[in-house]
Amino acid sequence: MTRRWLFADQLGPHFLDAPDQPVLLIESQAVFRRRRFHRQKAHLVLSALRHRAAELGDQARFARSSTYAESLPAEDLSVCHPTSRAARAFVLRRPVEMLPPRGFVTGPQDFTAWAAGRTALRLEDFYRDARRRHDVLMDGGEPAGGRWNLDADNREPPPKQRALGVPEAPKIVEDEIDEQVRADLDRWEREDGITFLGHDGPRLFPATRAEALARLRHFVEHRLPTFGRYEDAMLAGDPWMAHSLLSAPLNLGLLDPVEVIHRAEDAYRSGHAPLASVEGFVRQILGWRDFVWHLYWYFEPGYRRANELGAAGRVPPWFADLEADKVDAACLSDVLAGVRDRGWVHHIPRLMVLGNYAMQRGWQPGAMADWFHRAFVDGYEWVMTANVIGMSQFADAGRMSSKPYAGGGAYIDRMSDYCGGCRYDPRKRVGDDACPFTAGYWAFLHRNEPKLRDNHRMRQPLRGLDRLKDLDELVEQETARGSRAP
Secondary structure, eight states, X not given: OOEEEEOTTOOSGGGSSSTTOOEEEEEETHHHHHSOOBHHHXXXXXXHHHHHHHHHGGGEEEEEESSHHHHOOSXXXXXXXXXXXXXXXXXXXXXXXXXXXXXXXXXXXXXXXXXXXXXXXXXXXXXXXXXXXXXXXXXXXXXXXXXXXXXXXXXXXOOSSSSOOOOOOOOOOOOXXXXXXXXXXXXHHHHSOOOOBSOOOSOOSOOXXXXXXXXXXXXXXXXXXXXXXXXXXOOXXXXXXXXXXXXXXXXXXXXXXHHHHXXXXXXXXXXXXXXXXXXXXXXXXXIIIHHHHHHHHXXXXXXXXXXXXXXXXXXXXXXXXXXXXXXXXXXXXXXXXXXXXXXXXXXXXXXXXXXXXXXXXXXXXXXXXXXXXXXXXXXOXXXXXXXXXXXXXXXXXXXXXXXXXXXOHHHHHHHOSOGGGOSSBTTOSSSTTBOHHHHHHHHHHHHHHHHHTTOGGGHHHHHGGGGOTTHHHHHHHHHXXXXXXX
């Protein structure tokens, strides 16, 4: 049987054709020389790769080298379609059999057939097609419960208490492999000039399939029933809330998304979890995760350079280096600290705090996509390209998202508990205590009005500019603020 070369994000059994197939695993130090990744992300990836090698034992050939090319053996190899353009190009230059991609639900040909002839690609349309195609949460030809999308039931603001009170996810118990990974990373920093973002800490996410399955079981049993209602809410004292924490093991290939979706649907069918929670979660996996994967390959390679709003600002060092203590704005400081300390925050802080702030200030979209890729434990190029370029920064002028996800302090005040103790007032847009998100929202609309005026979803917000008697003062204030920490 041909030896299967597994990249470090292809570590589950579904990437093999048989349980006893010979395997090649390569740990390349060059990956960490090229980019400055979060320390906890580097630890997680190396730990997962080394744990998989230890599990496979003599079945695997495990090579640790400076580059991939140094460790490719002179024997027949096959590999599942890699998850980045650079990796695919590397494979195509070698005598390696490249198989179709695995680790996603909808196949490339099905996505291409769905996308053909469409002037705009929208998640909701793709998601409905995927539900039908894969018979997920369907009752005959109709969606379970009679509605495709239960977002309206999943937008509750956070409860008054500082935590949801759901059981915590199972703790990760580090072992000697983790100990060696940490020692190696210390040595790389000390002797090889490799640097990392963020703080080191205990490993927080699964590095083995057994750990990932334990997280999946615990989420479905204890957290999924509460997930839906508060999936868009933020709590300073509860960064995890009822989120699944499965994105990292999914993106390492430790879990097959099909098994994750089926477990969630079974929870609904058995009456264990409400439809709104299950539908919201399934939309994240079957819908959004597959959608951004396919867009990465469907859009042209130059899509990553899209910048239709002409955002030219550099990402400032305080943001890029996760210097949360330099930030007074409570929401932004706490979210940056979460990335610094955990390499993870959930999707609403990513979109409506980090991405929203960057878009308001006009920072370069490609630089933001690269930052998200490096700073998050679940970040990969395919994950962040459409998520950041298209959705978060609206740099593609609507090819995959119908409007900019810009919001002021009122949104953050409604959906979080950040504003009560903040030195800034979400109701104020001008003055020493003016909320930087509120002021930034109006400055963003003013700066981009010519490019947004034909977007029907932006007509009402743009009309609001005419009612601002202090617009000139606001623009002057935000220009003076520049890129300094708020």
